[in-house]
Amino acid sequence: MKRILVIYGLLIITFMLFVFYNQNNGSRNADSNPWEQMDEGLRGTIDERYVMVTFLSGIEYWKTAIKGFEDSAQALNVSVEYRGATQYDVNEQVTVLEQVIAKKPAGIALSVINANALTDSINKAVEAGIPIVLFDAGADKSKAYSFLATNNYNAGVTAAHKMAELIGKKGKVAVVTLPNQLNHQDRTVGFQETIFKQYPEIEVVAIKDGKGDQLVSGQAAAEVMKQHPDLQGIFVTEANGGVGVGQLFEYNHKVKIISFDIDKGTLDMVKEGTISATLAQGTWNMGYWSLQFLFHLHHNMTEQSATDIKDGSPLPKFVDTGITVVTQQNVDSFYAK
Amino acid sequence: MKRILVIYGLLIITFMLFVFYNQNNGSRNADSNPWEQMDEGLRGTIDERYVMVTFLSGIEYWKTAIKGFEDSAQALNVSVEYRGATQYDVNEQVTVLEQVIAKKPAGIALSVINANALTDSINKAVEAGIPIVLFDAGADKSKAYSFLATNNYNAGVTAAHKMAELIGKKGKVAVVTLPNQLNHQDRTVGFQETIFKQYPEIEVVAIKDGKGDQLVSGQAAAEVMKQHPDLQGIFVTEANGGVGVGQLFEYNHKVKIISFDIDKGTLDMVKEGTISATLAQGTWNMGYWSLQFLFHLHHNMTEQSATDIKDGSPLPKFVDTGITVVTQQNVDSFYAK
Structure with missing residues (x-):
């Protein structure tokens, strides 16, 4: 009977180690070849938190973009959050963005109310290692990695x-x-x-x-x-x-x-x-692919790590999300x- | 001793069922909410075969695009294959594309030598349910879902x-x-x-x-x-x-x-x-994101299934893969x- 319990115990431990390994394997950050390490598919962890930031946060227009961001999070097994300036107010959006940056999220998808006013904050975050992509309304001269919008x-x-x-x-x-x-x-x-x-x-x-x-x-x-x-x-x-x-x-x-x-x-x-x-406009695609891009930046799975070209564009520069009549x-x- | 073996056997069966479930769960095609079913992250199966097709298949130019396509396949746990017309020959590319279509792959990433000559074959494949995206060189009037290239x-x-x-x-x-x-x-x-x-x-x-x-x-x-x-x-x-x-x-x-x-x-x-x-040019990104798009089409994880808008653009229409000086x-x- 003792022997049964010992074998049983060992098997349970092995099983739990296997489950634990399975759950954590997909979420490790990249060292040398991030693609090989993603052997469980593209999968993050729930404590990986990505934030979408807009202005005029109450309006209907953003709903589909948020839905795309959420669907993308579900596919990748990560967490997302939505924050926005309630008004059409430049200073309020700068404040909201600064607050989000201070919490060091895994990435930020941002729609820019005013390029001049927000470029400094965007650049500061990117330099501090927080990936930012822009959607719907961009900031040409900022260091954001990509812009997803209507052409x-x-x-x-x-x-x-x-x-x-x-x-x-x-x-x-x-x-x-x-x-x-x-x-x-x-x-x-x-x-x-x-x-x-x-x-x-x-x-x-x-x-x-x-x-x-x-x-x-x-x-x-x-x-x-x-x-x-x-x-x-x-x-x-x-x-x-x-x-x-x-x-x-x-x-x-x-x-x-x-x-x-x-x-x-x-x-x-x-x-x-x-x-x-x-x-x-293709707002669902703006939200969905913004998160896919941020996920790839966070996990260092971009052209830079694939080709060692450090000055290259790690991601597509502009995504035209299209129009439906x-x-x-x-x-x-x-x-x- | 018999009892030990029975318990041991049952545990092994449980364990294998768990592993089997884990491996297959991520790869089911979508029914109602494909995102919820992707609870293992974005992950396909090795028998899911995507094909890249170019012209002038021997030239150095395609190497990085193929590398991107392969890296993407590794991330998504699917199979890829590279086919090309060896010459700069319109008819040869039409033949190669037709052969690839006949094998019903999960998706095709195609660089188009001549838009007029290839549009019919592209449309035929899309209508038959084989997703096609174009990269590097496109075909404006075809039914391909997206075009990833240098602006x-x-x-x-x-x-x-x-x-x-x-x-x-x-x-x-x-x-x-x-x-x-x-x-x-x-x-x-x-x-x-x-x-x-x-x-x-x-x-x-x-x-x-x-x-x-x-x-x-x-x-x-x-x-x-x-x-x-x-x-x-x-x-x-x-x-x-x-x-x-x-x-x-x-x-x-x-x-x-x-x-x-x-x-x-x-x-x-x-x-x-x-x-x-x-x-x-951003050729690695052309290959990488072409496969990501095809994967989403094959698994029905696009805007259409997310929003029920059947006439919408399921994917971003154009991706500018950028330029590096x-x-x-x-x-x-x-x-x-």
Whole structure:
């Protein structure tokens, strides 16, 4: 009987060692060949904590990005946390970011309210060995490892092709935008250049400042209509303006409207037919792949450790998360669940 | 004694079942929530076979991409294989791709010799449920899920900034390029626009066709020198031309040369000082992240399954794998090992 207990005990110890080894093996940091050590697949530990930081933390826009970040954490068996400045306030976001950095997380995915104001904090964290990637809104000159966002020029190209399809490749169109913001300039230029090069029978007759405001955007569209009663389409580069322009044509769908983003107001107008199409950004992919990148940086599994090229780009520099065209046909699946 | 053996046997069976469960659990395909099922981390099975397909399969250029693909396979516990057309031959690559598709691999990473010739085969595979991503050279209108490559316009921007630094932001410069190839056009335009917008005291005095040939490129540079004896710098957008232009200035480094890629001939000239800088592409990242994307497609772990948006982009549409500037300071780490 004693002998049984001894063998039994030894087996239990062996078994527990095996389980322990299994659980810890995937999470060791890299020495020489990190890939060989990941023999359990890409798997971290629950005490590995990655943080997503945004501004305007309450808005619906971030929800899908957070979902992607969480799904990625589940796949990799690590922990994530969401922090954000509640307001559209530069100083508040700097404070929040500094607080997050002070806790030395395994990595930070950050959407930048203002590149100038945040670059110093980003660089300080990177120099201290905390990986940072940026998503949705970036900081060109910072030392962040990567930027995952919509390529706004390409979004404008997509809008141009959709517009051409909607109006039969012929007629006058206009743009209502925010001419002083870089991302909106890019959307406008991508739209304009594509129309100019590929659709000789379409003319962009006006580019108006909608100031990101429903009322102003609606008035801008009304002015264009007065000058060009035969206008066929309007591309509005942001969601408030899209709803404002939509209200102008609510009972008369004679102008095709293409808008941006997928807040409820916009989706309702798509469903009802006032807005012909709106462009959904790939926010889930921003969150998901931000965490994958941070995980690879934290575990030293990047090009640098693979090739010994210390000055190389450890990660892809820019990820274009793409655009999806939302129309009456597919609008239902875009409502927040 | 019999009892000991029975207990011992039962324990061994339990233990083996545990090991078996552990090994298989990470590799099941997704049903409802694929992320929850990946509770062992991102891990496939060795019988999951992914294939990389290129043209000109013998050249050094692909080596780092293959290394990235293999490192990724090791991390994910899956199998990879490399296939390529041996020549620069469109039909041969179509044949190789068709053969690979016929074997129904878990996914294909493809570098496209000719978009028109390969789009049909790509689409056929995607429609049959075999995930395809493209790297290095793409096919715009195909149904491939993503394209991982150098953003050539940005590479031109990087070249412009480096040139400005080399010549003290002042003087005449020229470009030797392949004016009929899109990627070389993009490199040239990125260079030109950046010089024009950001360096008012630098002038691009000539853009010459080097035909991707050493001799022709050298002659083109010699002509520019005759017209502009005070030329300060030349940006050559491909490696053969870079070496050709380099030979012209081998014993007289009075013109700063920036070239492209990191074949041995170019690196030797960088080491020796004839070529001031060359631009290394992020080929390891192309290979590594191509396989990560294919793995996520095969296991149905993309935005579509996360958000139920069936028309969305399941993966980021374009990944800019970045550029590294290679100079005398860091050239040693770029030689193939």
